[in-house]
Amino acid sequence: MPSSPVSIATFDCLPEEWRNAVVAIGNFDGMHRGHQAVLAAAQAEAEHLGAPCILLTFEPHPRSFFAPDKPLFRLTEPVMRASVASALGLNGVVVAHFDAAFAETSAEDFVRRFLIEKLQLRHAVTGYDFHFGHRRQGTPEFLQRQGILSSFGVTVVDKHGDEEGAVSSSRIRAALEEGRVEEARQLLGWTWSVAAKVVHGDRRGRDLGFPTANMVLPTSCDLRQGIYAVRYTRRDGRVHDGVASFGRRPTFDDGAPKLETFLFDFEGDLYGEMGLVSLVDWIRAEERFDSIEALVAQMNEDAATARRILANHPLADFDRRIAADWPRIEGEAEALGLA
Structure with a gap:
């Protein structure tokens, strides 16, 4: 697998060594323990295949694009997502620009243009509730069918929860809105x-x-x-x-x-x-x-x-790794206009 440090990139400057990768796909706002379960499954598959492991995310958040009059309390901007990904040991983060043209992309075209043609992926990993493409027509089941047709593997990860229910970004937002910092840290797995x-x-x-x-x-x-x-x-x-x-x-x-x-x-x-x-x-x-x-x-x-x-x-060791990677990734993101 590549030994170069994790970076942040867009489809316009995709590193060649990130092709033929295992790709974890999702919004990943929060990079919380539920998201980390998806990333752990992706890393396990990447190790099995001897392939790089990268994360594909979207900016701005689709909810912010479709409902700009309803501001969304964002937990992690792209730099923080990449910093946490780096601390977890991923090889890279690709940020797809979510605009009107992207929103109109059909589920079939998303798979063909971005996953197959640009990333040339070997395996996709996503959460049980991830949807993509125009009108959210792309479901995990759809992605699995596309994988069979186009010869790439697909893993769908079930929900990750605790005694209170599924770990989610909304639970973390609610905790931070009430100053419950320790609860947020427990759900995130980092500060x-x-x-x-x-x-x-x-x-x-x-x-x-x-x-x-x-x-x-x-x-x-x-x-x-x-x-x-x-x-x-x-x-x-x-x-x-x-x-x-x-x-x-x-x-x-x-x-x-x-x-x-x-x-x-x-x-x-x-x-x-x-x-x-x-x-x-x-x-x-x-x-x-x-x-x-x-x-x-x-x-x-x-x-x-x-x-x-x-x-x-x-x-904490995980927080130390995030803090160590953040300055470099912040500089890369600034050069790309992502910070």
């Missing part, structure tokens, strides 16, 4: 993280003794507003502990939601950099304070709480 560019703020945090890396997240992000213990990964790969506030700053302007991260024991300029913020635990809800002194006292307490939480939650 939920979000990447964004550090932008200039009003420098109020610096004046208060808490300079922060400020990020504007997508308006569709329904993460519960409040204070979190976090880890922050820079583009140079260094990981820093910190405390973050996601919210509207009710003591001051009650403005648009913003993610503001204070890095412990750090001095430097982060403006203009992409950063990755991993939410380790929830601390408290956002609140309004009657004085700056009361706010600063609470910020000091939050920082101390975050330090204790992080000391008791060492960086």
Whole structure:
């Protein structure tokens, strides 16, 4: 199998060594334990065949394309999907651009044009509920019939669940919307993280003794507003502990939601950099304070709480691999216009 590190690509720049692969197909928003069951089946088949194992996903999410007036809280943008895939040991991620022309592609043409002609796949792996093609006419059963006709194998993976039911992206969204970070981590199998560019703020945090890396997240992000213990990964790969506030700053302007991260024991300029913020635990809800002194006292307490939480939650090996791969993949995706 190829020994080169996993990358992210589109059909316009498909690496030659990714052809004749085992291809896991799906939206994979979340790369959660249910998705990982699909990817594990793909990796097992790839090892059996001595073939590369790649993931085929779509951007934007089809739900966002078909219902733009109903914003979808995305769990993983393409870079995070590829970073998790890399940590899992896959060889690559292909991002298909989901536009009007793609939406009109019939199920038969999807198989012929993308799976057979472009990828020249040897085996397809998908979940039990994956549909594709115009009007979702492509079902897992349809894909299996196409595999018989075109001489490629197909594996359909059944649902993966726990005592509460199937592991799903909607369950994880609901957990994050309520600040249940540990529950989200258990369903994901990794610490939920979000990447964004550090932008200039009003420098109020610096004046208060808490300079922060400020990020504007997508308006569709329904993460519960409040204070979190976090880890922050820079583009140079260094990981820093910190405390973050996601919210509207009710003591001051009650403005648009913003993610503001204070890095412990750090001095430097982060403006203009992409950063990755991993939410380790929830601390408290956002609140309004009657004085700056009361706010600063609470910020000091939050920082101390975050330090204790992080000391008791060492960086897990899987999270370490994700953080190690993210900077390189972020750079590749930026060059492709995917970040």
